[in-house]
Amino acid sequence: MSDLKEKNVKSDEVSDDMKVLDDLTSSEYKWGFVTEIESETAQKGLNEEIVRFISKKKEEPEWMAEWRLKAFRYWQKMIEPHWPNVEYQPIDYQNISYYSAPKQKPKLNSLDEVDPELLKTFEKLGIPIEEQKILSGVAVDAVFDSVSVATTFKDTLKEKGIIFCSISEAIKEYPDLIKKYLGSVVPYTDNYFAALNSAVFSDGSFVFIPKGVRCPMELSTYFRINAQETGQFERTLIVAEENSYVSYLEGCTAPIRDNNQLHAAVVELVALDDAEIKYSTVQNWYPGDKEGKGGIYNFVTKRGACKGINSKISWTQVETGSAITWKYPSCILQGDNSVGEFYSVAVTNNKQQADTGTKMIHLGKNTRSTIISKGISAGKSQNSYRGLVRIGRNAEGARNFTQCDSMLMGEKCGAHTFPYIEVDNESAKVEHEATTSKVGEDQIFYLNQRGISTEDAVNMIVNGFCKEVFKELPMEFAVEAQKLLAISLEGSVG
């Protein structure tokens, strides 16, 4: 507080609020560091050879290589889309290395065999694997630059018949499941980045929950982008069979870096009858410096198919990082009575840009969806919500509730909403609500009055603003998310 006061004396014109905002906006990315690990990197550029090289490196069967090539050929015919409300330098797809893996070592059986450098990285992130393993009972499939190096609790999961492994392992060991489900929700023809990902994906996670099994622990993958100028192309596939349940966590932080990194992941979820999938993301990749230099392009296709009756898919995301975030975790509500949920907090600061939201496609009868989106923009950032709610002709009794609120901090940022609502069935009920406002002066005043500093007050207000979303996160993540939010807006808002 005394700090604040001193600063305020310097420039009388700037109000307390603005000062705090400035501070917040000026905080640097705290979690950037580069781990020195030898990596094996493919030469830059993209052609059929590279696609084959990746496939070969991963020791994939021929059908997989063919599938990749099909996707690659399709991708070549496509044109990069430019409709979102973001601006960026054209990406040179030939100037990216499409494969990078930590040096191959024999398969690991325990954590002791993991590269200590790697373990240190996780420790710096505040989530030491060992501690997690012991304390929280979370099985961690640590993805470090695209290749899984440590998988824990596998045995526990195996007992229940749950498969939780890297996707490249799954391709080798469970080809039938992969053939059946890979690309079933997001076909490679879906969009430009999905096609690219299908051609060159390096690794990712595969989860299979068999009939009637409730996954006893939260499954979590820690993503990090490391080796310089390496695009990260993750592929995640989660299948929940009849009457099963799984909660999956995805979290990421990345080191400070000057070159833009393209991240084009694909996540596919399949929920059969009475199954439930909860997918939570905390994303804090390097957003670039204050001028917006560097930073990660996060162009992700995430989609879940509620194929079965009474199935449920719930997306929760806290997006604070990346120079550009462009993604719409979606739900296709095919099964009757299926439920889709989307809870999102997107924070943009400095020159970050976000164009995110969701799509709820109601096809089955009595399908329900809820969308809660909270956007916070500070600095010179642009934050857009773009969402689609489509009620198909046969979606009798479909129901949607959407609320998207934006909060503005600072005079130079922007907050935008582009909701699309398409209703083709008279029995549907769709509600959409959106508000945009700034942190209330009266609220800050009230808290100041109670002896709470402006900075704490703003943090409190922002946290309250996001509460509805945070409460959807699993406990471990909720704590981390609040930490992230505080750091992103540190000093800023006051």
Added chain:
Amino acid sequence: MNKNKQNPNWYLESFVSFEESLNGHSKTFLHDLRKETLPSLEQLSFPTLKDEEWKYTNISSISEQNFIPVSKLPQIILSKEKLKDFLFQGFDYYLLTFVNGIYSNELSDLERIPEGIIIENISTVAKNNPQILQKYFSKLSKTENIFNAINSVYSVDGSFIKVSDNIVLDKPIQIVHINGAEDNKVLSVPRNIIVVGKNSQASIIVNYFGHGSEPYFTNIISEVYVDEGGIVDLIKNQSENENSFHIEKLQAFQEKNSVFNHYNFEFGGSIVRNDINSVLNGENIETHYYGLSLANGKQHIDNHTFVDHAKPNCMSNEVYKAILDDEAHGVFNGKIIVQKDAQKTNAYQQNKTILLSKKAKIDTKPQLEIFADDVKCSHGATVGHLDDEAYFYIRTRGIPENLAKSILIRAFANDVVESVKIEQIREQLNHMIFEHLHRVEIISE
């Protein structure tokens, strides 16, 4: 028939014969403007569903037909007495009547216009007072699409209303457009220019009706300029034939302390598209948009609104409602932009739709783009059918099915109707809604 989906060749080709038919009128500055716009007819093509702004509206049935431009007043088909049936009654008004976009002196009533007020048709103003027309014509509306270009090239007439500073217009102005013909497909391209001076006040009602059996295409550009402290109420009653096409672009421009109220009642037309835009170019401006669409059969009604908050301390409020039956398709796109410096803006928008039948469809897209931080903006959109509980409640009071439905629908429409200031118009609108419900058998006898 010549089917040019992408190329407006027909409208290019027609220009020569059209020009000849103009005779003496081709000397005015309007004709220079026509020639200036002509090349854009060549460059622009008809929008397709791939254009974001036309994503939900397929206009191929307009672009595939050749509508014939009109340059002379056609045979009048109805008497002045008969005309009254189409107008809002029960109060005094000035009357401007157009047939297929051409002014009819016989059917108009412009007596005893007070000093400082011009209520005339455009071609007369162009002859007698070109300077003043030139000052306002096409100054607000720019050619944004092929339809604007067609209007600019073929428009020969329309209404010109100018109220000087510090005048409250003594009675409302009614403008009537009667469109369509028995023997061919006509293109009606009127303009409406409304200029209200400092601290002046005017209310204007614009009515669109159809006659004849052939399909026709009404394509309007309206420009409304509200000077400092001016207050303008503009009511649109679109009751065109069911086989007609209706497109309007309205561009309003407001100076500080002004108020612009736009009421949009959409009853007719087979494909209808409205673009209603306001620029709030000063402080303490108020803008209100009210809209009500009643559609049935295969009607398609598309309302696009755009409120551009360019300056601080303004407020805008928007309520758009639609009642869709049969296979009607409604589209709403409400855009609010709050520019960088427009602090302390309050902007509200509401879009509510009731679907009465299984095949009715609505696509709505409320849109906020905000570049200033100290603002209060909100939008809401709801889609549903008639409230079951409310219906049940009314039925338990012994009210028959049809009446119960009618009560609920009229209650839904009431927000919009009640906002109209002139009581007689409110009554007649209610009546029209009721009639509409009967006609389309939402309520049977």
